[in-house]
Amino acid sequence: MTSTSDHPTPSSDEGTGDHAIIARQAIVDESRAVFGYELFDRSTAHHAHTAASDAALLFNALSYAGSEALVGRKTVFINCTHDSLVGGHLELIHPDKVVLEIPTLGPQATAEDIANRLPTFDALRQRGFRLAFNQNTLLPAYVSWLQHAAFIKLDLTAFKPELSGPLVKHVRLHAPKAQIVAEKVETAEQHERMALLGVKLFQGYWFAQPAIVKAKTIRPSQATIIQLINLVRQQASTADIEDLLKKDPTLSFNLLRFINSSGFGLSCEVTSFRHAVMILGLKKLFRWAALLLTTSRKDGAPAAVGQTAVVRGRLMELLAAELLPPEECDNAFVVGVFSLLDAMLGVPMDRALESVALPDSVQDALLHNRGVFAPFLDLTRACESGDDEAFARCADALHLSNHQVNMAHMNALIWAESLAAE
Structure with missing residues (x-):
């Protein structure tokens, strides 16, 4: 040796x-x-x-x-x-x-x-x-x-x-x-x-x-990983596991990066949480989660930026549901939840996205602020900024009323808070 x-x-x-x-x-x-x-x-x-x-x-x-x-x-x-x-x-x-x-x-x-x-x-x-x-x-x-x-x-x-x-x-x-x-x-x-x-x-x-x-690594909280392990041990449905992945952007990011790595040996890229869970299967998902738990830090609780990313993901998902086909809502969630990936990793967005496979429409929104999801991301950022003019402009661009957007934002905040409390 x-x-x-x-x-x-x-x-x-x-x-x-x-x-x-x-x-x-x-x-x-x-x-x-x-x-x-x-x-x-x-x-x-x-x-x-x-x-x-x-x-x-x-x-x-x-x-x-x-x-x-x-x-x-x-x-x-x-x-x-x-x-x-x-x-x-x-x-x-x-x-x-x-x-x-x-x-x-x-x-x-x-x-x-x-x-x-x-x-x-x-x-x-x-x-x-x-x-x-x-x-x-x-x-x-x-x-x-x-x-x-x-x-x-x-x-x-x-x-x-x-x-x-x-x-x-x-x-x-x-x-x-x-x-x-x-x-x-x-x-x-x-x-x-x-x-x-x-x-x-x-x-x-x-x-x-x-x-x-x-x-640079981003690691999910141990509590979230344990939740995933428990779901797998209970042979939970793919939908339940997908919901947990949506809860923690660091967990979903690591899963997509892992399953698309050369060591996993897939011939095609996996770009959705549901697809990743189905391909990996419960047995391998358990192995992955167990190893993730052993290599995670005890103080690895999601930072405030992670909480904001979860709110963004849910808000974009709710806004997209008003205007886009159901199959696009998951991608809208991914755009929102990964829109702060550069901040979480401490590297430019283009470098952050090099290690995870995402659909072209998602990459276009995150890297170039263009495509079908770009206006939703602009509106999501405007909701955080407190800039009334920007908020009105972005809502008008999507033909959404203030009431629709405010209700979606409130629901996203409540949803994220309920996840954090679990």
Whole structure:
């Protein structure tokens, strides 16, 4: 596995607050094109590598850091503990996207301990995961593991240069289907030696040092997440779950961003809450919510800006119901609830929307203030401003009376207050 010298540690101001900090190091092919990235969790300094940290790393990579910016469409290599190999978090990702790096067992492991891991490896491969092992798996005791290897990583700092040839030959004899990755490549001589032996994948400082990706995160309140978990456990209807998603913009934002990440492996974009719930299904929705709960902060209560976003969403939904077809009302809600996403994330709106899939009509309203929802958003903002002239102008543009708008605004405020009180 990659040593601590390859793992950058966060500075004293990192790993706190609302940031997911993930390091990545490129794995390159013989032409130095990026084949994939190995990811390391840097959100907490000096933390132990556990099944929970494995789950958090994958979850943060997909839900928070914006997997397109982090790894694009490249293969992701994740270090795993044996406990994490049977974790529910693996059900949330597309197997084609991830290689699981698996360590050998401790020095006290018996032949029975080693053999007992084989059914787990077989089940993971049946689901489509590829497994990577290090050179310790070339020891005689682990020969049974090699049939499951898609990759063997050879740490060039772990053996003398003259052993390179015999080790490569051993891999090809006992794991003929496995690709060899030469890691900890730090010099041109090391690269050339392994390349002459036919190795085609390389990782190390000679090519790229691990780079830090620090992403702003917004996390729902734990109380809201627990409500979602309870709904799922009660096998609530899609409509009930959709109602809860409408309650908390941070919850719905994270769900849409997660389900549209490259790690989830969908061929089409999901742009509505109902569609997301139906595609994810109750079992995976439970897994997602449980992981979200474990990675959320205890003081993660929605700020005032989140409350305002909920009011906007409901107000736009009510106003749209006066003039637009029913199927457009959900999109009107999304426009309102995401209209403050830039404030919630602390980044420009165009950047905020890069990590979540939304219909073109919604994007047009949020980014360019145009399209069918733009006049509704203008009116919603006018309701907050106290500017009577702007209010009258926006209401007239939609041919809505003051009474209609004021009643809708009052109902939206009451609805948002009732949600906050639950």
